[in-house]
Amino acid sequence: MGRITIRDFHDDDLDAVVRLWWEAQSSAEPPVYSLAEVTASCREDHAVVAVRDERVVAAAVGRAAHAQGWIVFFGILEDARSENVSGALFDALERKMASIGLSTLSVLMPEGSRVDLLTSNGFQMRHSLRYLERQMPVQRREIDLLKDVGGRILPRHLWEQVAGMRREKLLLEERLVAPLAQPDLADRYGVVPPHAVMLFGPPGTGKTTFAKAVASRLDWPFVEVFPSRLGDGKSSMAASLRDVFERIGELEHGVVFIDEVEEIASQRSDPPTPTQGVTNELLKIVADFRDREGMLLVCATNFIRGLDTAFLRHGRFDYVLPIGLPDAEAREAIWRRYVPHSVAAGIDFADLVVRSEGLTPADIEYAARRASQEALVRALRADPAEGKRAPDAPTELATEDYVAALSVTRATVSEEQQATFLEDIDTIARL
Template identity: 45%
Template sequence: MTAWHLRDFEPEDLEAAVLLDQRSTTTSESPVFAMADVVAALNGRHPAVVAVVGGGLVGSAVSRIEVDRAWVVRLALDPQWRDQGLGSALLSALEHRLTMLGVRKVRALLPANETGSQAFVNSGFVRRDGLTLFEKTETVTAQTATLLQDLGGSIPAAGLWEAVAGMQAEKSLIERRIVLPLSQPEQAHGHGVQPPRAVMLFGPPGTGKTTFAKAVASRLAWPFVELFPSRLATTDGGLPAGIRLAFDQLSRLERVVVFIDEIEEIAAAREGGTSSSIGVVNELLKSLVAFRDEPGRLLVCATNSVRSLDSAFMRHGRFDFVLPVGPPDEEARMAMWAHHLRSAQSSEVDVRALSLASDGLTPADIAHAARTVAQEVFECSIDSGQRCRGTTDDYLRVIGATRPTVTQQMRADFLDDITTASRL
């Protein structure tokens, strides 16, 4: 006769079952099914069995049924009752109940050497080694997803940061100044580092400021919302009301990267401006102050003309960093061309020659040239019925015909702005 009594789980057993679970584990690895999953199965009245000795709970086995299959989401044993056959007895009783409900396959997924592992083997379960568990915690709730939809936001795809070709100097600066303090806030706080709340990216058009903003959101695994001044201006009350409403909605998100491109359109210097433009800047300044008070959020603004922005808007305390993003250097251009050539399956092209020839071109210019050659090669393949491939001469010809987005004057202004406006 066994020393324990087996019976079905009852709601009043819940507290004791939770305490037993805390005593039961024999590994530092987190269980595959969290305690919340176990409680949900118990509250959902899925089959569960407990073992009682002298009125105290010494073992439990909890399942979750999915049609004709079931998972054993927890097998917990009091340390004093291990290696006495209790685990096997609990599983046998649980299997009987599952079989009566039409279950034909029972599975369990445990960390290595966890409590009850031998009981599964003794009960006839087949151990399958060589499996890898993949899991992902979604960072967005249903409420957040609805709010993001209203704001026109999204969850950036994973890997955008790694996909940014070249621009290693800019990536390193953004990684260290922005991403690290936000992704490791406790460690940053321990060193007296305040995670940034607002960042200004400046540089000529087409240099990848928008790409960097989205990549930062992807790197942090935070939602991304881009605010368009033209859309905000359609709000009742005009642009100031649109800004106020948008930032009020954004305050309901736990984490978010907010991006405003060409911020000079709404935050230009107020000297000589109209009363309406002054009102827009004032509203934006008020919204920025409130935005900075909440953790877990980052405002990224981008401008092609940092010198045209209102001085109060650029004051210390508004933006933590003012970072230049300019045309790519030779190493970055080589990385970009290598990326485009891989996509086009053009492996015999002289990448260095393309990099040297495209000095002064922006990432957008380089992408345009690569697409042009790809289109030509595609049409050649269709017309000839054979696989055509772009040559170095093809790319050099198209590069030579590409008009640079950044003029010499823009480049000179940008270099001056690095000296006068950068805040690294």
């Protein structure tokens, strides 16, 4: 049996490192880092191997984060453990990484692992530490693609920020989020995860907000397709739509959102309208989505009666869900979002909630911002030279200011539109 030598990692060693990782994976001490992370660090960071008779018997792989070095993988065959190969490997990796100015070299081990190979080579145990991790929603290979299709990763917790609207949130949680986030549980009960859903309701009721909240809740990229931007003069709207969805289809996961879908899904007629081709293409895309895992198409419309009847047939959209005006709890949350914290204690929110019934979130935001602007104008007029409120100027923002702003705020949704929406819930909604 030949002598063991230590050398730098070569590309030809990758298969051997993979075998070492798989052996460790099936042992009582599985690796902390994934195989993809280990192989990436072999190629791009720092790695050394121990070789006997041209056969790799051990490997150590590291990466650096500022002045902190991390061993992302250490594997050694059983027949090489008795020859202090570990010490030589750690020393070689340390020398290799020292040139980049590291102050410490650290390693994470599964609970219950043997640590004698580490402690005997100068590593010290740090107690009362916990390791936590979370998966990135988009892998590196998808970042450029996501930018290309105009997608983005939304902040977490958008779901929790949608206050009130309990009925709508419960529907979305039970029908969309749970089956997609817990496919094994859905399969247990014979539930097929949804692939396409239609949201409908009066304008300004928060359909886009709910679509984004679903993406945030799933921790999936959010891609919005704008009907008004389809077609560049070189290709038709239908071809442009097909091209966009072909590129989106390369993502592993995603919530794809089309707002005001009635622009490209209106009733087809004879003779054909200029948009009939794109309507046909969208119907094909919806059908294709039903064969895709890990993707959800969300369409939204203010005028569901204007959609082509083919869109609302069973087998196209899994659910047709209504999104209506904000309830009392939601209206209070919206008011509190826009009323400055410095004056909130003196505001009668209960009164504002009652007075803003029938308004959309955008209407309430307008009234709140108008009240703030009027208060600023009063302060400036009281002392125009300095822009400060004079001692005898009107008091700071009060409930009366918001009531005054509400008195000149036009409701986006008329009583007739609200009545039509309620009828559509009875005749069109599919929950």
